[in-house]
Amino acid sequence: MKIPVVKKVLEANERIAEENRRLFEENEVFVINLVSGPGAGKTTLLERTIEGLKDQHRFGVIEGDIQSTLDAQRIASPGVPVVQINTGGACHLDGNMIRQALDKLDLGSLDVLIVENVGNLVCPVEFDIGEDCKVMLLSVSEGDDKPLKYPLIFHESRLLLINKMDLLPYVDFNVERTRKESLKINPHLEIIEISCKTGDGLPFWFDWLREKVGGR
């Protein structure tokens, strides 16, 4: 007997993600799903961002890692609630993990929630967590072949931050190639070049974030 089903394989996750999204909207929190490969500088970006904007917006952070609380310890500062999720092996966060983390956050007292996903260019893209948008971080030391190798993450992100621009003289990374290939995959993608180390470009990222939070 053949039974037609026609269901989305990830519908269970998508249902929970929609519930999360409703909660975020009710509480007027702008939520970013921050994705990148390991070592691109997600946690440093968070540190700089909170440092630069904490007088203007109330931040909350969810840290996703396979193990350890190292990132949560780095972010922890007065007035910024941080929840660490340890996936215990899973290579991504999903809607349900975020749902549980939200029990430990007072959404009503936040303007921006940044979710630092597990460092991985493939799996986090598959699992909606209810975010407003994905922001992708790519560092120049990872190589400029990433758009063609991992197209889906470029396709699904709203903003691409190219980080570690201060290392450009020392690595073979063609910024123009990355821009061209990323835009080919996603014509709507916005791109900002930054260096979390020197601070170059960060004001453009702050402006971008300010505008999005204001539009919430």
Add this chain to the structure above:
Amino acid sequence: MHELSIAQNIIDIVCDQMRIHNLSRVESVSLRIGLMRCVVIESLSFSFDVLTSGSPLEGARLEVEEVPIRGRCTECGHGFTLKTWMDDCPLCRGARVEIISGKELDIVSIEGD
């Protein structure tokens, strides 16, 4: 390794359907998976076999139809299959292409009794 999570989601849906339709055995599950999903079919089948071993689903086969990536030219509206990500519109050479399929991840049918 998103294949493991995907396999678990497939199993959850199939188990629900087995209850609804009173099936005691499942022979195969048909899936449509878009190439943008970067799902490695061998890993998915392997994960599915491991997770179903010793359960009523043991021995069920995954039959996957892979869906090509199709785009539409934002200039002239022409729809075409992308062979590589750098393809321009074959009609007007327009460089801006919107993706219209290739992200599917659906269960289509279940065969069993």
